[in-house]
Amino acid sequence: MSNIEETLIIKSEAEDGSLKGRVWMESKKIWRIAFPAILARMALFGVILVTQAFVGHMGALELSAFAVVQTILVRFVSGITLGMSSATETLCGQAFGAGQYHMMGIYLQRSWIVSTSAATIFVPVFIFATQIFKLLGEEDDIATEAGIISLWFIPVLYSTVFSSTMQMFLQAQLNNFVIIWLTVATFAIHVLLSWILVYLLNYGIPGAMVAMNISFWLLVFGEFVYILGGWCPDAWRGFTKAAFSNLLPVIKLSISSGVMIWYVYFPCFDYNLFILKQLSKHCSLMLWPEWPDFMASRRRISAVGLRYLFHQPPLAFTNSSPTITEDKPSQPP
DSSP: OOHHHHHTOOOOOSSOOSHHHHHHHHHHHHHHHHHHHHHHHHHHHHHHHHHHHHHHTTOHHHHHHHHHIIIIIIHHHHHHHHHHHTHHHHHHHHHHHTTOTHHHHHHHHHHHHHHHHHHHHTHHHHHTHHHHHHHTTOOHHHHHHHHHHHHHHHHHHHHHHHHHHHHHHHHTTTOOHHHHHHHHHHHHHHHHHHIIIIIISOOHHHHHHHHHHHHHHHHHHHHHHHIIIIIOTTTOOOOOGGGGSSOHHHHHHHHHHHHHHHHHHTTHHHHHHHHHHHHIIIIIHHHOTTHHHHHHHHHHHHHHHIIIIISSOOOOOOSOOOOSSOOOOOOOO
């Protein structure tokens, strides 16, 4: 019996066939998957939040520049790339349910190819961030500083592509708690690195951004080690040329998932501005004295961004959905 099959065996609990017992069993199954995912998201969001907090103590200009990059560029691009990476969850989930465990590793590699290609297409957005923000009406000094900061987010963009796909690959096999340990360790290391590089060594913006990049890539390295190190023997059987074949169904599913996630994910930043504005009345001035200038910049870029980027009809797709189960190579011995 394989390791994956063993994880599916649930010990039969007491002859308890009552409604209360069944609800308890189903709740345990749900939280076994949901809790690691929630904690992982909180830890990864905390990495950016900690970076923004350290940048906030450097000055109003640095904080405003970091905010507009993270709010506009990172949210816009990540909404698409993370949505495309979510195709891994669908593909690996179907392969797991069908018992074709060897296909999970192939689907993971195909998602890497498609998602990294998509991320590369958006790299010019970060390279020409200064020109983009000036076009949207941002002040010249903030747009110039944002152009410098945006370059530091390019490695982060690629790291999130790998980390998100590998997390979905592991979650499909119920290897959830390894994700908790890796993400929590990443957050703890990031806090320490930020303190050392920003406060002790006084490296400023470069120090904060280097700490963030190191932390995100440490997470990717840890997931690589776990997957390639033999802890997923049924699902990962090494790199294969089969990953480069039959990419069209993965591309179709990735694009549709990317647009759907982006359409829900990206517009939420304007609502976040409202919440942050309300919080600022009570406690933010104690944390960041430059908060009023920071909020003014975010409100300005929010209004212009929504006018030009969001008030468009959603992309329409054909009624035919990609067939993701058509690739069924014979089970290797």
